Amino acid sequence: MTNPLLATWSTPFGLAPFSEISDDDFAPALDAALTAHNAQIAAIAENPDAPSFANVIEALETPCVALEQVLSVFFTVAGADSNPAREALQRAFSPKLAAHFSAITANKALYARVKDVWDQRDGLYLTDEQARVLMLTHRGFVRGGAALEGAEDTRMQEIKSRLATLGTNFTQNLLADERDWFMELSEDDLEGLPDFVIAAARAAGEEKGAAGPVVTLARSIITPFLQFSPRRDLRKTAFEAWAARGANGGETDNRAIAAEILSLREERAKLLGYASFAAYKLETEMAETPEAVRGLLMDVWTPAKAQADQDAEHLTKMMQDDGINGPLEPWDWRYYAEKRRAQEHDLDEAELKPYLQLDRMIEASFDCANRLFGLEFARLDVPLYHPDCRAWEVTRGGEHVAVFIGDYFARGSKRSGAWCSAMRSQAKFPDMQAPIVINVCNFAKGAPALLSWDDARTLFHEFGHALHQMLSDVTYESISGTSVARDFVELPSQLYEHWLEVPEVLQKFATHAETGEAMPQDLLQRVLGAATYDMGFQTVEYVASALVDLAFHDGPAPADPMAKQAAVLDEIGMPAAITMRHATPHFAHVFAGDGYSSGYYSYMWSEVMDADAFEAFEEAGGAFDPDRARALETHILSTGGSVDPKELYTNFRGRLPGVDALLKGRGLAAG
Incomplete structure (x- = not known):
């Protein structure tokens, strides 16, 4: 029988036939897919015809369907519905995939053909998008080590393979600690x-x-x-169990893994001629340099810490009034901050939560997308990988746009956090391809499921990423959707969070779980009035994590990351009652892979833009201004990585933003 992962999928919209796939199918399917992809790459590298954009760059852009099908299904279930068999497969697949893709970058004949096309670029009469894809392809080969020779080349491949293994181990250790306690x-x-x-x-x-x-x-x-x-x-x-994830000793301890990852990253950067891994990583981001990142973070740190210090004094007094002497501890902050919010804003989570039903918040996110971009959502009855999942067809003007999948509930088989990924990305080459996009969250189950305010923001955030994927309108898959600079990718997601706070959205969709009544006007005003409550705490725990991440990669790799973490926190004066949002042993953004390494700052960098971008809507006449919505889609959501992000943002707003709108939005602006 044909392996279902390698078959042509005749399912609705080309969705994976999850009900037909077993864990035993993955390993043989991957081997067959890698063989097919190797043959495809060899044909490009060994093509006797003179190198051209078509027979080199577009040939590389032509997907290996088998490999895309295998990896899209496997990585979806490995992250959102793992089991021992899938964890074992992931440990086996990580070095194998790293070796496979490293071999492509290291293929000297292939790189020679890419470089040949690059060298003749001025006479090729390429479109702007083609020129961008050529630049990114050539740059990717160079940054991947294609120009290295001999022992340096060999060592680069070893480093990539080892990093892939370590990232998988880090992730699985963290999942084990979270699952078992x-x-x-x-x-x-x-x-x-x-x-x-x-x-x-x-x-x-x-x-x-x-x-x-x-x-x-x-x-x-x-x-x-x-x-x-x-x-x-x-x-x-x-709290101590939460803080100790990845640092409990034994087989699931991540501290030695983190140290080895940092050392290998530094070695990798130096093989490529960079002073540090941060210099290597940030070269292709909007920020460009570690100095620019540190400058932004410190501009925000100073007012945030001042606010947090003031709040700590107030919360300590509240604790002492309860008869508890001694310092305010990290396990006290949220408790007394919640009591203070109830006192000062007449608001507590228990009063608010019945109005934030999961299903109604999903409807709200869809309704905003309809009003802004004309998208419509219809439920689909299709097999998915877990009973918790649900799917919708996304259309506009009766035309199919995408399939959207939501997997919202926490379970032991799912890694923590929330994320968006494309099981299939939008493209027009070599054929029209509509995206299949998935949002994965970790909300508590209930009947009905109720969200916290932070949960609701997370839902809107991840759906903002989904819109970036669904509204993509480019030719080549490599620059589709969220394939943009890391410090630009969070702009659409963080910008979309603002629509949760639009009063008319809450008035329509924040309805009580038992009575069905709309959120009362006075509660609505109290919710919005408390929007920046405890922002000193939230900003400090985030910025501290970003500064530690930057310090890990900007300079020699620390032999003892925990000592380096402590030194950084001491240097910036970290408040004693606040911890990093992600301490090193469970900092998956940084150590599960290279994605956010030396890049955790990017949420803040994007927030500078998202605060400024939403101001553009307010200045133009409101959150649903059609001209601004059209401009947002035209210049940002539809363009993927086809244009430099600074140019994209300037096209949308007319200028690049400053930090003022961010500080104002967080309630940290002076005065």
């Missing part, structure tokens, strides 16, 4: 917790097979527990 709660331990926290704890207990409710390390459970539990001893136990 939970804290059982007695009925007495539930005292003081809102109903939605108790319901989530009971659901988590059922999933873990426990006798009763439990706290897990899923953010959607542990965060509200830290906010609401009056039991300081239980908060301490839960």
Whole structure:
């Protein structure tokens, strides 16, 4: 029988036939796909015809369908619905895939043909998009080590393979720590917790097979527990488990892995002639240099720390009023910050959460996309990889645009966090190809599922990434959708979060789970009035993580990353009661792969733009101004990586932004 991963998929919209695929299919399918891709690459490298854009660059842009099908399915389920078999496969596949793609970059005959096309570029009469693809292809080969020879070439391939293995190990260790730890709660331990926290704890207990409710390390459970539990001893136990992920000793400890990754990255950069890995990585980003990144982060750090220090004094006084002496601790902050928010804004999560139903927030994100871009969403009844998943066909003017898949609930088989990926990217070459886009989140289950304000923002954030994929309108897959500079990719996602705070959106979709009534006007005003509440804390924990990431990569790799982390935090004066959002042993953004390495700052870089971009809507007449929406799609969402991001943003806004709009939006501006 034909392996379903290698067959031509005659399913609706070309979706993967998940119900026909077993774990036993992946390994033989990957071997066959790699063989097919190797033959395709060899044909390009050994083509006797003179190198041309068509027979080199477009030939490289022609997808190996078998390989795309295998990898799209495997990496989807490996991240969102893992099991021991898939984890073993991932450990085996990582070095194999690294070796495969490294061999392409290292193929001297292929690089010679790419360079030949590059050298004759001025006489080829390429379109702007073709010229961009040629530049990016040539640059990718050079930065991948194509020009290296002999021992240096060999060592580069070894480094890439080892980094792939280490990244997989880091991810799986973190998943194991998150999956294996939970804290059982007695009925007495539930005292003081809102109903939605108790319901989530009971659901988590059922999933873990426990006798009763439990706290897990899923953010959607542990965060509200830290906010609401009056039991300081239980908060301490839960927080310390959360903070210790990846640093518990034994087989799942990530500290030595992090050190080796940093050392190998430095060696890789120096083989290519760069002073540091940060210099190598940032060369192709909007920021361009470590100095520019550090400048932005410190511009934000100073007012954020001042605000956090003031808040810490207030929360310490509240704690002392409860009869607790000693310093405010990290497991105290969220609890007293929540109590303070209830006092100062007459707002608490328990009052707000019934109005943030998951299904209604999904509808809200769709409705905004309809009003801005004319997109319509219709549910699809198709097999997917897990019963929690749901799918929609996305159309505009009756024409098919994309398939969107949502996988929203936390479970032990899913890695933490939230992400967007394309199981198939938009392209017009060699054939028209509509995207299949997936959002993966980790919300607590419930009947109905209720979100925190932060959860709702996450939903809008990831859907902003999805829009970037779905509205892409380029010729070549390599520059489609979110294939842009790392510090530009978060612009569409963070910008879309702003529509959650538009009053008319909340008035329509924030309806009570039991009564169906719209959010009362006074609650709406209190929600929006508290939008920047505790922003000192949120900004400090993020910027500290970004500064540590930058310090890891800007200079010699630290032999002891934990000591380096401590030194950086001491130097910037990290408040004692706040921890990094992602400490080194569980900093998956940085160590699970190269994506955000030396690039965690990019959320803040993009936020400078998203704050300024939303101001453009407000200045033009409102959040749904049609001209601004058209400009956003034309200049940013549809263009992928076909144009330099600075040019894209300037085309949309008329200028590049400053940090002022960001500080104002976070409530950190002076005065």
